[in-house]
Amino acid sequence: MSTRYFDSHCHLTAEQFAHDREDVIARARAAGVDRIVTIASDLADARDALALARNHDGVWCTAGIHPHEAAAQKVGDLEEIRSLLSEEPLAVAVGETGLDYYYDHSPRREQIASLEAHVSLALETDKPLVVHCREADDDLGDILRDAGDKVRGVLHCFVGGARLLETGLALGWYVSYSGIASFKNFDGGDLLRTVPLDRLLIETDAPYLAPVPRRGRRNEPSFVPHVCAAVAGILDVDPARLAEVTVGNALRFYGLEEVSA
Numbered sequence: 001m002s003t004r005y006f007d008s009h010c011h012l013t014a015e016q017f018a019h020d021r022e023d024v025i026a027r028a029r030a031a032g033v034d035r036i037v038t039i040a041s042d043l044a045d046a047r048d049a050l051a052l053a054r055n056h057d058g059v060w061c062t063a064g065i066h067p068h069e070a071a072a073q074k075v076g077d078l079e080e081i082r083s084l085l086s087e088e089p090l091a092v093a094v095g096e097t098g099l100d101y102y103y104d105h106s107p108r109r110e111q112i113a114s115l116e117a118h119v120s121l122a123l124e125t126d127k128p129l130v131v132h133c134r135e136a137d138d139d140l141g142d143i144l145r146d147a148g149d150k151v152r153g154v155l156h157c158f159v160g161g162a163r164l165l166e167t168g169l170a171l172g173w174y175v176s177y178s179g180i181a182s183f184k185n186f187d188g189g190d191l192l193r194t195v196p197l198d199r200l201l202i203e204t205d206a207p208y209l210a211p212v213p214r215r216g217r218r219n220e221p222s223f224v225p226h227v228c229a230a231v232a233g234i235l236d237v238d239p240a241r242l243a244e245v246t247v248g249n250a251l252r253f254y255g256l257e258e259v260s261a
Contacts, residue, residue: 003240005033005228006250007221008176009096009130009156009203012038012059013048016207016218025056028221034058035247036221037254039096039130041066043077046084046091053090060254062130063088064095064121070114071106078117085125092254094122095130096156102134112139119147128253129153137164144171154253157205158188165191169199174253176201179211179219182230189234197237201253202227202246 007028017024028036037060038053040046049061063084065073084091097118099111106114115131122129131153133140137160144151144167154174158165168175175195180186204211204227210219211226225239228246232239250256 003032003225003243004035004247005031005202005224005243006035006247007033007204007206007224008037008154008201008246008250008253009039009178010036010206010219010221011041011208012036012052012206012221013040013045014207017220021052024220024222025059028224031222031225032243033221033224035250035256036060037062037092037250040064041096042069042073043080046081050084050088050091060090060092060256062093062095063091064093064097064118064130065114066096067098067100067111067114067132068103068105070110073114078121082121082124085121085127091127092256093128093130094118094125096132097129098132099136099140100132100134101136101139108136108139111136112143115140115143119143119151122151122153123147127255130156132156133160133164137161140164141167144168144173152253154201156201156203157209158191162191165194169195172199174199174201174249176203177227177231178203178205179209179215179223179227179230181234182211182226183215184212192231192234197235197242197245198249200231200242200246201250202231202242 046063
């Protein structure tokens with residue numbers, strides 16, 4: 001039986017895929033990537049992601065507002081996102097939300113307020129959070145500890161420090177690694193090895209962060225096997241076994257245990 005993969009986080013609605021989106025999905029299938037969650041960055045993106053999921057078996061979506069877009073959200077956006085999450089089975093998680101103090105595209109106080117609103121949405125809808133964090137470990141850790149273990153989530157594309165990782169794991173969160181794990185300058189191997197296998201996810205974050213040997217190109221879900229191989233190498237486990245484990249983890253995290261391929 002050929003190896004199957006789950007791209008737990010990508011952005012199929014991105015403009016980089018506008019000219020060949022159907023081919024991208026077909027290539028993913030051919031590479032064994034038969035389950036994909038496409039992540040929303042704002043309300044309009046959530047609508048587009050839902051439409052895409054409706055048209056493709058094995059594709060699901062999220063609904064939320066990225067921290068880069070926190071200052072741009074309009075009155076009523078979160079209410080419509082709440083409706084999507086409450087009414088649409090294909091909308092399987094809240095986000096992408098979080099904090100990004102590296103780019104600071106939105107004022108930090110607005111990022112924090114948006115993240116806290118998304119935490120409330122996750123509690124209300126009983127769906128997990130997909131969280132982005134860059135150079136904001138302390139504030140994110142404080143918010144997660146305040147929310148407690150009733151909120152489920154994933155630290156996506158994890159590049160943070162030991163304290164944030166410990167906080168997430170203590171609260172039962174999942175941790176996801178992207179193609180960054182394949183880069184020569186990746187220095188998170190020791191932390192990666194502390195993540196329990198049953199809490200580990202892999203992702204592309206496509207169209208960004210293409211893994212070696214595709215680095216420098218547009219990323220896409222068909223490159224998940226390269227991410228899997230890089231993470232497996234760091235963990236010294238069989239890549240096929242890691243693919244199987246991370247598929248099961250993603251199904252469980254997104255509440256898709258009963259969905260068959």
